[in-house]
Amino acid sequence: MNILILGGGGREHSLAWAVMQNPKCDKLIVAPGNAGIAMIADCATLDIEDGGAVANFAEENAIDFVIIGPEAPLAAGVADRLRDAGFLVFGPSAAAAQLEASKAFTKEICDAAGAPTAAWARFTSPEPARAYIREHGAPIVVKADGLAAGKGVVVAMDEATALAAVDDMFGGAFGGAGAEVVIEEFMDGEEASFFVLCDGANVLPIGTAQDHKRVGEGDTGPNTGGMGAYSPAPVLTPEVAARAMDEIIRPTVAEMARRGMPYQGVLYAGLMIADGAPRLVEYNARFGDPECQVLMMRLGAQALDLMQAAAEGRLEDARVNWAGDHALTVVMAARGYPGSYAKGDVIGGLDDLPEDSGHMVFHAGTTERDGKITASGGRVLNVTARGATLEDACARAYAMVDGVDWPGGFYRRDIGWRALKGSDR
Numbered sequence: 001m002n003i004l005i006l007g008g009g010g011r012e013h014s015l016a017w018a019v020m021q022n023p024k025c026d027k028l029i030v031a032p033g034n035a036g037i038a039m040i041a042d043c044a045t046l047d048i049e050d051g052g053a054v055a056n057f058a059e060e061n062a063i064d065f066v067i068i069g070p071e072a073p074l075a076a077g078v079a080d081r082l083r084d085a086g087f088l089v090f091g092p093s094a095a096a097a098q099l100e101a102s103k104a105f106t107k108e109i110c111d112a113a114g115a116p117t118a119a120w121a122r123f124t125s126p127e128p129a130r131a132y133i134r135e136h137g138a139p140i141v142v143k144a145d146g147l148a149a150g151k152g153v154v155v156a157m158d159e160a161t162a163l164a165a166v167d168d169m170f171g172g173a174f175g176g177a178g179a180e181v182v183i184e185e186f187m188d189g190e191e192a193s194f195f196v197l198c199d200g201a202n203v204l205p206i207g208t209a210q211d212h213k214r215v216g217e218g219d220t221g222p223n224t225g226g227m228g229a230y231s232p233a234p235v236l237t238p239e240v241a242a243r244a245m246d247e248i249i250r251p252t253v254a255e256m257a258r259r260g261m262p263y264q265g266v267l268y269a270g271l272m273i274a275d276g277a278p279r280l281v282e283y284n285a286r287f288g289d290p291e292c293q294v295l296m297m298r299l300g301a302q303a304l305d306l307m308q309a310a311a312e313g314r315l316e317d318a319r320v321n322w323a324g325d326h327a328l329t330v331v332m333a334a335r336g337y338p339g340s341y342a343k344g345d346v347i348g349g350l351d352d353l354p355e356d357s358g359h360m361v362f363h364a365g366t367t368e369r370d371g372k373i374t375a376s377g378g379r380v381l382n383v384t385a386r387g388a389t390l391e392d393a394c395a396r397a398y399a400m401v402d403g404v405d406w407p408g409g410f411y412r413r414d415i416g417w418r419a420l421k422g423s424d425r
Contacts, residue, residue, distance in 0.1 A: 036363025040341025051081025
């Protein structure tokens with residue numbers, strides 16, 4: 001198969017790495033890719049939010065299968081344009097991708113499906129939103145309704161923070177994503193990520209993970225796109241996962257089909273779990289980043305077979321073969337992230353790190369210049385390792401981190417702390 005992956009971050013590097021393990025992949029192109037991806041696949045310059053341009057590129061390059069990585073092309077209808085042109089695509093339609101593109105839409109689907117989630121209200125102007133916050137008090141959660149690259153959520157532990165978040169969002173801090181604001185009940189518990197594949201009718205769980213959104217150790221500081229992750233998530237026991245499937249995932253997929261917008265692709269459910277009961281925090285219409293990195297590390301070559309089965313409507317008979325292992329990834333970011341940060345630093349030591357089925361550095365924001373890898377984004381590297389235990393995976397990942405020579409970068413040293421419980425990391 002000739003395969004095209006759209007995207008250029010750590011998620012797409014891990015998808016490319018897994019796809020390349022499968023012998024059915026004859027040629028892999030990633031657009032736009034990054035310096036790390038260029039080491040294992042061809043990279044192409046392409047506007048991945050332009051469905052017509054992507055379809056033309058796929059035709060010119062005899063592409064058999066397109067895997068869409070980020071949310072923006074999905075919301076822009078790229079999957080629809082490709083399907084209309086006759087291509088096999090992994091990724092939901094623009095209508096179905098509203099599960100991520102609009103938080104209010106997701107809440108309406110949950111209400112219709114009876115899926116447990118936080119109480120909520122939607123606002124199109126700031127004053128009613130402020131009045132709602134004053135009435136309900138804190139803690140409370142304020143969300144930009146649209147896509148905000150994982151940063152449009154403020155968990156406000158006091159009223160002043162919540163009111164400031166409303167002002168920021170309606171003031172344009174997140175662009176058009178904040179034209180509407182959703183305010184939610186604060187849910188207590190432990191958060192985890194649950195990933196299922198959907199083919200429009202059938203659903204197949206493919207893994208669990210937990211990530212660290214806060215920039216600082218101990219899960220402190222502002223939210224980021226993610227500073228690290230590990231898989232599996234201990235809190236998502238088989239019993240909790242079964243409840244999530246029966247009470248949240250299957251009812252959602254059924255409601256989407258009933259509305260004439262069947263969901264096909266990966267459905268990533270962020271869950272809050274308390275006393276063994278899951279409630280939905282949010283849906284994403286693509287793999288999480290950096291959760292994808294640990295999932296792909298554990299899935300390997302079968303990831304391509306599973307994504308193809310979802311795209312072809314064959315999930316009913318598909319199975320996931322899990323090893324009893326663990327994976328952990330540490331994000332190395334540019335100093336200043338998630339605020340302003342410098343670009344262009346040379347990153348050394350990468351050539352001396354292992355690259356095999358148990359160790360990989362997935363690139364996110366990197367560029368190759370004069371034969372050297374340079375930092376070109378906020379989140380730059382995903383240092384990832386597998387192990388028989390989470391402690392083992394953690395030790396392997398941090399040993400690799402210690403081998404990276406990048407004075408302009410930083411990282412958290414406590415990834416996995418909830419699950420490790422008592423580890424010195």
